[in-house]
Amino acid sequence: MLRDALLIAGKDLRLELRSRVALNQVLPFALLVLVLFAFALDPDRGLLARATPGLYWVAVLFSALLALQRSLSVESADGNRDALRLSGLDPAGIFLGKVLAVATQLAVLEVLLGVGVAVLYTTRITGWVLLAVTCVVATASIAAAGTLFGVVAAGLRVRETLLPLLLLPVLAPVLIGATRAFEAALAGSPSEGWPWVGLMGVFASLYIVAGVFGFGPLLEES
Amino acid sequence: MLRDALLIAGKDLRLELRSRVALNQVLPFALLVLVLFAFALDPDRGLLARATPGLYWVAVLFSALLALQRSLSVESADGNRDALRLSGLDPAGIFLGKVLAVATQLAVLEVLLGVGVAVLYTTRITGWVLLAVTCVVATASIAAAGTLFGVVAAGLRVRETLLPLLLLPVLAPVLIGATRAFEAALAGSPSEGWPWVGLMGVFASLYIVAGVFGFGPLLEES
Amino acid sequence: MRPSVPVPPTEAVIRLRGVVALLGRFPALAGIDLEVAPRRIVLLRGANGAGKTTLLRTLAGLIAVAEGQATVLGVDLVADRRAVRHRVGLLGHATGLYDDLTVGDNVRFWARAAGAEADDAEQALVRLGLAGRLRSVAVSRLSAGQRRRTSLACLIARRPELWLLDEPHAGLDQDGRDLVDTILREATAAGATVLLSSHELDRSLQLADEVVTIAGGVVVADTGMSAP
Amino acid sequence: MRPSVPVPPTEAVIRLRGVVALLGRFPALAGIDLEVAPRRIVLLRGANGAGKTTLLRTLAGLIAVAEGQATVLGVDLVADRRAVRHRVGLLGHATGLYDDLTVGDNVRFWARAAGAEADDAEQALVRLGLAGRLRSVAVSRLSAGQRRRTSLACLIARRPELWLLDEPHAGLDQDGRDLVDTILREATAAGATVLLSSHELDRSLQLADEVVTIAGGVVVADTGMSAP
Amino acid sequence: MTTEAHRQDIDSTGSNGTRVLGIAALIAMAALALFGLVLSPADANQGEVVRILYVHVPSATVAYIGCFLTTIGSAVYLWRRSRWWELVAYASAEIATVFTSIVLVTGMIWGRPTWGVYWVWDARLTSTAMLLLLLLGYLAVRRLPADHEVRTRRAAIVGLLLVPNVIIVRQSVQWWRTLHQKPTLLANGVGAKIEGLMLFSLFVGFIAIGLVFAWLLIHRFRLAWLEDQLDEAGLDVAIAERRAEGAAS
Numbered sequence A, B: 001m002l003r004d005a006l007l008i009a010g011k012d013l014r015l016e017l018r019s020r021v022a023l024n025q026v027l028p029f030a031l032l033v034l035v036l037f038a039f040a041l042d043p044d045r046g047l048l049a050r051a052t053p054g055l056y057w058v059a060v061l062f063s064a065l066l067a068l069q070r071s072l073s074v075e076s077a078d079g080n081r082d083a084l085r086l087s088g089l090d091p092a093g094i095f096l097g098k099v100l101a102v103a104t105q106l107a108v109l110e111v112l113l114g115v116g117v118a119v120l121y122t123t124r125i126t127g128w129v130l131l132a133v134t135c136v137v138a139t140a141s142i143a144a145a146g147t148l149f150g151v152v153a154a155g156l157r158v159r160e161t162l163l164p165l166l167l168l169p170v171l172a173p174v175l176i177g178a179t180r181a182f183e184a185a186l187a188g189s190p191s192e193g194w195p196w197v198g199l200m201g202v203f204a205s206l207y208i209v210a211g212v213f214g215f216g217p218l219l220e221e222s
Numbered sequence C, D: 001m002r003p004s005v006p007v008p009p010t011e012a013v014i015r016l017r018g019v020v021a022l023l024g025r026f027p028a029l030a031g032i033d034l035e036v037a038p039r040r041i042v043l044l045r046g047a048n049g050a051g052k053t054t055l056l057r058t059l060a061g062l063i064a065v066a067e068g069q070a071t072v073l074g075v076d077l078v079a080d081r082r083a084v085r086h087r088v089g090l091l092g093h094a095t096g097l098y099d100d101l102t103v104g105d106n107v108r109f110w111a112r113a114a115g116a117e118a119d120d121a122e123q124a125l126v127r128l129g130l131a132g133r134l135r136s137v138a139v140s141r142l143s144a145g146q147r148r149r150t151s152l153a154c155l156i157a158r159r160p161e162l163w164l165l166d167e168p169h170a171g172l173d174q175d176g177r178d179l180v181d182t183i184l185r186e187a188t189a190a191g192a193t194v195l196l197s198s199h200e201l202d203r204s205l206q207l208a209d210e211v212v213t214i215a216g217g218v219v220v221a222d223t224g225m226s227a228p
Numbered sequence E: 001m002t003t004e005a006h007r008q009d010i011d012s013t014g015s016n017g018t019r020v021l022g023i024a025a026l027i028a029m030a031a032l033a034l035f036g037l038v039l040s041p042a043d044a045n046q047g048e049v050v051r052i053l054y055v056h057v058p059s060a061t062v063a064y065i066g067c068f069l070t071t072i073g074s075a076v077y078l079w080r081r082s083r084w085w086e087l088v089a090y091a092s093a094e095i096a097t098v099f100t101s102i103v104l105v106t107g108m109i110w111g112r113p114t115w116g117v118y119w120v121w122d123a124r125l126t127s128t129a130m131l132l133l134l135l136l137g138y139l140a141v142r143r144l145p146a147d148h149e150v151r152t153r154r155a156a157i158v159g160l161l162l163v164p165n166v167i168i169v170r171q172s173v174q175w176w177r178t179l180h181q182k183p184t185l186l187a188n189g190v191g192a193k194i195e196g197l198m199l200f201s202l203f204v205g206f207i208a209i210g211l212v213f214a215w216l217l218i219h220r221f222r223l224a225w226l227e228d229q230l231d232e233a234g235l236d237v238a239i240a241e242r243r244a245e246g247a248a249s
Ligand code: HEM
Pocket: E053, E056, E057, E060, E061, E103, E104, E105, E106, E107, E108, E110, E111, E112, E114, E115, E118, E119, E124, E125, E128, E129, E180, E181, E182, E183, E184, E185, E186
């Protein structure tokens, strides 16, 4: 299973290296979302400052949607899904591999986006540990839930529209949790943030377990 | 040209009738975006109320992205782009037809989303004329710019990610204009809103003209 | 090959001189010389990657001519390659159909787009055996060969002056193959010209009046306009 | 047909009894009976839409058996159709390649996924003439036939026990076609079994030991296990 | 219960059992109207609008039940491939969607006079909205334009995650300040006392809505089941037609 996961993750990251989609397109998009929000909320700077953690995570979420769509569209082209089913790779391995690749890309994105926020919105950053742990846990949740529901949507002509529909309500708790944790960290009271991290941990575990077991049946039906 | 436009629009709307993508998926997604924003901005209700017009248009924009992606993915499957180029249809006609189909779908979406916002965010609605005209002009701008840039992105493997990237900065002025016009309408001072509508009108015309002339060369590059 | 018909002394339908075409930076056509007289059926043969598809797409005005001279149906491709498009009919490897529309919808749409009558679409459907159950099946449900047939129906409905066919027999069953041959012979009889690529030599050599072999993006053998 | 080899009295590799398979609600297979002995090359023929692709995909364990009994390589498809998948090799109409990876990357990835060595991948590349310039070309740049070749290379590298080939000659040039035939003969010599669909009868009838004709989702003619 | 048994005994969506159930539901609804609208007193604080309570709260309860059934049905379907449970999941999801919508609508109608707004971003309200969206997502997948097996399998995965998700959404918002009524039935808070005829009317509401739920669910399930059977009956015809196609050529 682990071997299969690494094989798949390696393949996905190599695809990214060769096509540079995440680097050239998702990242600028994320920055763009930040700028757009700044526009939409502009007149009131105080408002912007207070809303920063929420906007950061909304931006991450929308970018994650793009990264996930890319990760899945790669598998649904021209019979690749069948090829995967025939390959004898462990479905759980495929799932973990894809989660790993997406999470890696998201992690890079989050760091860069964080720098972007700090600069654009002039936010003072405190509570590093909490921030880092929140990022890790939230990223795992997003990647796991995203890959799972991505496969629900994949292979259908309506994939591009169905994925957001399924994913956004599911990721809402992650959005809230990560936002609250960030707020706590930035407000200098990390102890209020940790329960949220725990909650997201539960969520991430739920989706990883669901993925490990559910990915097989999902991959099944073309 | 008009005949071609109607032919294309008819085909796109028939596709929607047969596959129901916009109805079943884009609309719920739009509502979802509204709910999500409310989450991200929650703790402070005053903030939400003040940001309503901006959020409405951000939601419209994201949903428009989905509708546009669908409208374009339909053309980029399996050689359809070549077929269009070979068909002898007037490129300007194709452009106008696709704009028409997207605008029709967006118009329906905006009305429903408007009802959603009015209820969810408990907004009192005034200045109907300004609101309606803003919607018409903004929709035309979004559909025109979206279709134009959509063709730039279409046919590339990274279309799903590239379109938002290209489109969002271009539509930022529309976003601002529509938001300010809505704010003016809701604040009961429509006279402040009309200049913005004029601005968007200029913008819409610009993109329609650009599309009518530029669509041919764009369609050219495979 | 068919017993040759005397070639009428008309202007060539296709005339290429040293044509180079680029895919990205790769010169898939590296200097093609070709001349095709009206009402002929010309077979294009060559190994995989020789440049057959690229040549057909260039002739249809889809790929720019990077170097050389090219005239198709009297239109100079270097000056304006769009002008030729609505007069040729290209059957490519891809089918150009809308997956979510039915067979009937697709054929009607593409026929109307090319300015043909609804009647032509109907006849094409009947001709290719798509007028029954299949008419109202979504294209995404079709078998590979049925998809090809639908694509062919769209082509027939538009009655092109120059037919450019990329492996027209591929995927079709025996009846379908015979039907294609009949249709092409009819088309030339009615004044059209046909250029087809194929790897199925037995059948294609029977069909063609003339054979052009390409390799590495250049013509390496040509039975010529006057050859029997 | 090839001069027949005496059939060894072993268990059948494929045994179908009244197999029904649905695509959506459409019974693309409407009661197939079929028996294939080991080390045979069986040709599947039939009109467009007859159900050849559906049959091959069902045998590969990709489509559920809705009614009837089906055993492939000793695995009961009704009970667990996943168990057979890694032992068969399917070449479908689609190629299953990653557009943005190179030919080499693709073949290596699918070979490793099937548990083959890097060496097998290398040999397959060489065998199909992809070891030169093409090795480092992205799959999206390939010609139709080169794409098919890459897909074949992936298949060869995994050395399946049962080869299920959907129009394996389609798109390949003359050399490619001959190569496919050679590879299939070698595979049966090494103990594998081959089932291929084809519309190219001349070539396929030469290759096959046995011919099965299907129409409307049922077998209408079968030269049988014992036929010459 | 086995698939076979059900195949035989269902031939219409009604049966003696459901007719009795239907009549009982009707009577209960009439009783609810009587108690809810006439006999029970208006609330001291809220006045007449409090009567919405008798529909609002029971609807929420049956919506929860529907969701649980969907998750359980999905799980059993994935585990045992039981078509029966799959249809239970599907039917319950649809009915749960209806009742969740009723909760939202009645809640909003109620909110306007009591809170002055139709909607607030309060924990319970938001989580109810999420629940509705998740149900819509489930139904969207179940009704995809794709093969039957594909739709059911994928919908089942979504259905499986329905209840856990709702619980998490609930958890995640429970620390938010809440405008919505705190649990009152079991608590003894000031001004939140509910007693006498009001309590009894609510009780009638539970019974009436519960019966309606059961009646709707059974009928929806049987409808789905019949559709399913029709598919299978149609299969023989389709197979014959398909074979004829071959014979013709
Ligand atoms: C859109 C607005 C509303 C929504 C979505 C909503 C949703 C719900 C839900 C889901 C429940 C069931 C809770 C549970 O059992 O866990 C519930 C119960 C209840 N609701 Fe609402 N509600 C809304 C508005 C209101 C309003 C305006 C009132 C009255 C002021 C109200 C009063 C109650 C009461 C008294 C209960 C029973 C509480 C208990 O005993 O647990 N609701 N509501």
